[in-house]
Amino acid sequence: MRINPIRRSLVAVLAAACLKPFAALAATWNKDGFGAKTAADALKALGAGNPLPSKDLLIEAPQIAENGAVVPIEITSNVPGTTSIAVLIDKNPFPLVAKFDFTAGALPFVKLNAKMGETSDVRVIAEAGGKHYVATQEIKVTVGGCGG
Amino acid sequence: MAAGPMKMRATLNGGVTDVRVLMTHPMETGQRKDPDGKLVPLHFIQNVTVKLNGRTVVESQISQGISRNPVFTFRLKGGAKGDRIEVSWIDNHGETNQTETAVA
Amino acid sequence: MRKFLGFCAVVGGGFCAAVLAQDAKKEIQRYQQMIAEGSPVELFELQGEELWKKPQGPNKVSLEKCDLGLGAGVVKGAYARLPRYFKDADRVMDLETRLLHCMVTLQGRKREETAARVFGSADRPSEMESLSAYIAAQSRGMKMAPGLSHPKEKEAYAMGRALYFHRAGAWDFSCASCHGEEGKRIRMQDLPVLYKPEHARPVVSTWPAYRVSTSQIVTLQWRMNNCYQQMRMPEPDFGSDTTVALILFLTATGKDAPYRGPGTKR
Numbered sequence: 171m172r173i174n175p176i177r178r179s180l181v182a183v184l185a186a187a188c189l190k191p192f193a194a195l196a197a198t199w200n201k202d203g204f205g206a207k208t209a210a211d212a213l214k215a216l217g218a219g220n221p222l223p224s225k226d227l228l229i230e231a232p233q234i235a236e237n238g239a240v241v242p243i244e245i246t247s248n249v250p251g252t253t254s255i256a257v258l259i260d261k262n263p264f265p266l267v268a269k270f271d272f273t274a275g276a277l278p279f280v281k282l283n284a285k286m287g288e289t290s291d292v293r294v295i296a297e298a299g300g301k302h303y304v305a306t307q308e309i310k311v312t313v314g315g316c317g318g
Numbered sequence: 319m320a321a322g323p324m325k326m327r328a329t330l331n332g333g334v335t336d337v338r339v340l341m342t343h344p345m346e347t348g349q350r351k352d353p354d355g356k357l358v359p360l361h362f363i364q365n366v367t368v369k370l371n372g373r374t375v376v377e378s379q380i381s382q383g384i385s386r387n388p389v390f391t392f393r394l395k396g397g398a399k400g401d402r403i404e405v406s407w408i409d410n411h412g413e414t415n416q417t418e419t420a421v422a
Numbered sequence: 423m424r425k426f427l428g429f430c431a432v433v434g435g436g437f438c439a440a441v442l443a444q445d446a447k448k449e450i451q452r453y454q455q456m457i458a459e460g461s462p463v464e465l466f467e468l469q470g471e472e473l474w475k476k477p478q479g480p481n482k483v484s485l486e487k488c489d490l491g492l493g494a495g496v497v498k499g500a501y502a503r504l505p506r507y508f509k510d511a512d513r514v515m516d517l518e519t520r521l522l523h524c525m526v527t528l529q530g531r532k533r534e535e536t537a538a539r540v541f542g543s544a545d546r547p548s549e550m551e552s553l554s555a556y557i558a559a560q561s562r563g564m565k566m567a568p569g570l571s572h573p574k575e576k577e578a579y580a581m582g583r584a585l586y587f588h589r590a591g592a593w594d595f596s597c598a599s600c601h602g603e604e605g606k607r608i609r610m611q612d613l614p615v616l617y618k619p620e621h622a623r624p625v626v627s628t629w630p631a632y633r634v635s636t637s638q639i640v641t642l643q644w645r646m647n648n649c650y651q652q653m654r655m656p657e658p659d660f661g662s663d664t665t666v667a668l669i670l671f672l673t674a675t676g677k678d679a680p681y682r683g684p685g686t687k688r
Contacts, residue, residue: 199364204381232453234446236610236688240385240634242456259383263349267383274395276368276375277334281391283460285347285383312610323468340462344545352545386544386637387462 212266221304238286238311247296252278254297261290321415328403335397369404461686463632470556479529488524501561505670506569514578519661544637551639568673582671591655622676628685
């Protein structure tokens, strides 16, 4: 199909106009954190170098995942005043998987599906009152299982 | 390429609104090869925003480590039937999509 | 090699069982439940609905006039009553065979071209996959009740049952070689004994399904095709009497289960 060049440029202008408000909305994406190749570097980029272990940070996830393509992870923070939750998978090529900032109106809860290349610790970081808290769970990935 | 469909459900349960949102997206890691052996370029959603009655309540930054066709559940305090929930995403190519629903 | 080892485990019976602790089994069940709760399968239902309503083929008409057994255009509850005998085609058809029939007769499309790419990929799902997800979803909560009264339905059921136990091919395999006694598995997957109703019910009530390992909808025609390939037998034709008979036999064995799919599989 041939596209009229004038129409094409019009489409481009419209697309640009439509994209603008979203560009403003997408201002934050922690390039250093998501680009980090170790969990320690990712934590540094998040400003969470030395998080305190907390029993109020709950991870609900299977201990064994039959397939690393989809590993369901549910996180609830009962740490009072939680404003953000981050998820890291230590052995993934880029450990930081997600970070969620909650404002008044949202509960510090999220359920997601993550990819896991191999068996690894899953580390969850919550931020509350300027402090960072951590909870960890190992998830075994059994792609191939018994048969290799 | 037009973004594939999204689907969302927002349900009120005992004073808490569960927002479950589904997004069509390949979430390419940049490390996968296509059937011709060529590397499929990195292509993934970077930001997901949840709004309640026009006000942002969750700002998410995500990576290519989220599974293909992402599914998220968020929880909002209170909320009432009919409240408007909007979810939008933008990926690393600048493609976007959004959907909205009323709390049921 | 990997596939072969998988088969060794099946043939060897207890090989994996010894390794697989009861706890692990419970965790796998939890995994399966969690992926089902967080499944993107509804996205495919939406795409299927779009395809159902999209004018296609030389006749430029949608499939909305397609008779899935409950009358032209009736989608609600249709999947729960399939496979069944269709007078206009004078044969028993499952959902996918019927959809292909409608694409040919209503939309005027060529059968060979339409059936050329019925099994898709994550990047390019096939229309048969998305359509199956959409139509099956419209039977949620309804009891599976395939056609079993017409002589051709009875004939297909008997043929399906015979095929299930019929050993053939280079490895002298039948469906029952893997799905014939309890306690067998491939890797971590328990293999259902599909001639037993209690095993067939959870299966027929959740297919077609989203498969997380390939990020696509898999259908029963695909399942039959893939099992035949794994048994090293010639690939059956899409919508052949063989695959339809097997699907009828399985669905009839699992009948009365309320449909709760499309499901989500590993």
